[in-house]
Amino acid sequence: MNLKSLFVLICSMAFSSLTSVAQSIPEGSKPAVSNVRGAVYPRIFTDYRASFQIKSSKAKKVQLQFLSDPKPYDMTQAADSSWNVTTPPLVPGFHYYSIIIDGFSVNDPGSETYFGANKQMSGLEIPENNVDYYLINNVPHGSVQEHWYLSKITGHWRRSFVYTPPGYTAGAGKRYPVLYLQHGSGEDERGWTKQGHANFILDNRIAKGEAVPMIVVMDCGYAAVEGSTMPTDRLKGIKEFENVLINDIIPDIDASYNTMQDRAHRAMAGLSMGGGQTLYITLNHLDLFSQIGIFSGGGLKGFNYKTDYNGVFTHVASFNEKVKLLFFSAGTAEKPYHDATKEIHTQLDQAGIRNVFFESPQTDHEWLNWRRALNDFLPRLFK
């Protein structure tokens, strides 16, 4: 071993001080699919319990904290100085989490990172038993491409991820409808494929003939010229993205892909913040969109169909004629979103506005909610 190799080795050791190690591995569990390659922890049991292990000799207190749960789990130190906890059964799906070491929130080095809460976070995937609609299956796969474009509005290079369905051929005669699909607050254009598995959901629905082959554009919902992340004025943030979507993204996608370019074949959907953006932007541009999906994102303030959105919902006949699909969803465990969405749905029903309300059993304001919502939404699109 030469000096350089020795140095690299020492370096690797220094950098792996938090790495999970295999010690008295709980029986009946296996590494989470959300782990990095080779990480032994976190581990998932078939009954949805999860075990975590952090190697840390100097810490005085180590906790596990899920983003969706205000109460952290205390981890206990074993004789080998590793810190361990096994949770009770958790809701299946995808959970952002952190490890809190002596008061500091850090990533678990055993976990892949997922962009949420405006930073790269650890994530835990608990696969739903006997459910495979969001998993990669042995069916034809569409392609997910990084698509870069120079925004005329912001002056910055921006990136979207574009799903093209199996059999898509650039420049060929066949054209496809387009769904613009937006992430939530604190996330970005990577969320729908990485956390949401949108590409696999599409592959699976299309393979069964249950969804129309379509192009799906997943862009970043933050579009401030100065690059700021969280406009304090919510409406300002929506309008910034509206400007970029209408004037940059849609023209660029129509120029770059084999798209159908009429409103009948253009849809928009989004989750949480992206749902709010979707409702505002589509209702403001019914000349461009005919199909609308709002996943946990109708807003939490009191809804009034008579006055909200410039009273568009009072023009019942023309609205129902123009909007071919108005889809709302919420999880039963995200009570404020669920109740607010149900209120919108109920008022619109009473007003005679045709709309759908999909309820996801027992899911909170998390990605399993939105996988289910997308999976229910897709077969209704472009029909």
Place this chain on the structure above:
Amino acid sequence: MNLKSLFVLICSMAFSSLTSVAQSIPEGSKPAVSNVRGAVYPRIFTDYRASFQIKSSKAKKVQLQFLSDPKPYDMTQAADSSWNVTTPPLVPGFHYYSIIIDGFSVNDPGSETYFGANKQMSGLEIPENNVDYYLINNVPHGSVQEHWYLSKITGHWRRSFVYTPPGYTAGAGKRYPVLYLQHGSGEDERGWTKQGHANFILDNRIAKGEAVPMIVVMDCGYAAVEGSTMPTDRLKGIKEFENVLINDIIPDIDASYNTMQDRAHRAMAGLSMGGGQTLYITLNHLDLFSQIGIFSGGGLKGFNYKTDYNGVFTHVASFNEKVKLLFFSAGTAEKPYHDATKEIHTQLDQAGIRNVFFESPQTDHEWLNWRRALNDFLPRLFK
């Protein structure tokens, strides 16, 4: 504000305890391009110094540690309890780093994460002044696609990233040569685009007519059936990947993309571990490859052209006839790799084996090295 919103707010606050904040921002600096959206720190100065800031009231000691530098920088606590350090001028390029808080290596929440050392790490990009060959420019862009395939060898779904050049049209008559391009130890199939900017380097070279439009396949160099990450036996790891490359990846890519399928139009290159894989696999399969690139990866043991690789380098005439390009590179600041590579180059020169040795000034065993190597390699390929 309802209870849920309040909870989300509290949660966000709890999870942002490490978030960098803007306080007495150093003049003449700007946020690193490797930061997450909106992060104010780390910051880069035009003279290549970098400032870091970590918000942490409870820590007793905070340090900054680059993976390529054994000596950590101590950070000092300011009156507002933030921990700060400004480094001396650093070598431009991409550096993996960690923050060490009371002995624990953690990620900087201000940084995007980059897969290296078998985990998601913080990274610092220091752009080289007046250099744009690895930046996104206003030229036609190729497409980088996630490509999933079920490995017959391992039984697992695997993913590669595939670059197709501007104008590439699936299924059309035009066919392209293929470069298989491998990452280094502890990294994965994401490294060459995320850390390496390979797609932009290709775009820029192709736009200037300096590189032949080509397909580039970036796969994961770990291919154990059991999913282990680091075979203790180096050769075992190489052979595992050889098996998957030859029997899964190449046939699948040839079936899925418009490839030229003869050895004259198939190249392989790799960095560090990927360079070792490249040399072993290509020399073992000269029926499949005609062009070879070894970036900082010729191995550190003493080289003997007469006996190594089954004496293939002693068949000078046939080797020179078969191998159209044998390219080695190393940085002058990675002395063991540089010296070992230079030794190989010198012996091969003396033996009469046609080969190229590209030296990258002042770069260590890091990505700027390999960006430069790829940039120098590409114009020589498929000519």
